[in-house]
Amino acid sequence: MRRSTGAITLAILYALTFGATAAHSGESIFSELQGEPGLRSASALVLDSEGNRIFGKNVDTVRPIASITKLMTAMVVLDAGLDLDEPITITRADRDTLKLTGSRLDFGATLSRREMLLLALMSSENRAASALGRTYPGGLSSFIAHMNYKARSLGMHDTRFADPAGLNAQNVSTATDLAKMVAATKAYPLITLSTTTERMEVRPFSNRGPLVYGNTNRLLKNADWEIALSKTGYINEAGRCLVMQARIEGEEVSIVLLNSFGKLTPFGDSNRLRKWMLASS
Secondary structure, three states, rough: OOOEEEHHHHHHHHHHHHHHHHOOOOOOOOOOOOOOOOOOEEEEEEOOOOOEEEEEEOOOEEEEEEHHHHHHHHHHHHOOOOOOOOOEEHHHOOOOOOOOOOOOOOOOEEHHHHHHHHHHOOOOOOHHHHHHHHHOOOOOHHHHHHHHHHHHHHOOOOOOOOOOOOOOOEEEEEEEEEHHHHHHHHHHHHHHHHOOOOOEEEEOOOOOOOHHHHHHOHHHHHOOOOEEEEEEEEEOOOEEEEEEEEEEEEOOOOOOEEEEOOOHHHHHHHHHHHHHHHHHH
């Protein structure tokens, strides 16, 4: 399913419809799967639409979660009811001093809060996420406090946040907790839209051409997948991470994969999960 920012209305309607049809009667078709999917991720959790476990592996092990953090960043921003059309300018305070990652959003780049949120989610733009936290009422420290408050309110008791981008290895959680966060995002159509947008063009500089960003989840281009929510993450301490909501055989499932070794392993594990579920259902 290809999405761009030019199809926001249709995408939001899809997100709402997807969520509205999640509940179903009867037992899950994946309730009695046989064997193992052979996943390479250190932690994994798959739930059906009613929160029943389909598969679990080290689900309560606390691990760094890298840019999966940005889902919480987006929820806190949206909960505050801030003006999404307000211009935000990247400053030196938004640079990455921990991992020294680069960014095409040079100092002085200006975009709306909505555009910063979309870039942070779909392309995992670290400076965009940092700017969202910095411009929160009360500043960055207030923002991080609200991230942790939101986590507690969702019952994420093994989760701690230390920055809005996920660059700090002290952003930690479990597969169990992250499944709760993924479930909570269904109340935010802009998050589901942003995380499944494949391509986005922005103009942060008045004297330069546009910048084109792509989604970090390659599965969105795979016709075999029907994905309603997606977020990837990576730092050395966290390994490769991926969370998704998807529909398999007409049933909505939530997938959490943490600490995968190898750039493509989360996508490979996702395909292994899907193949196992289809073969056993």
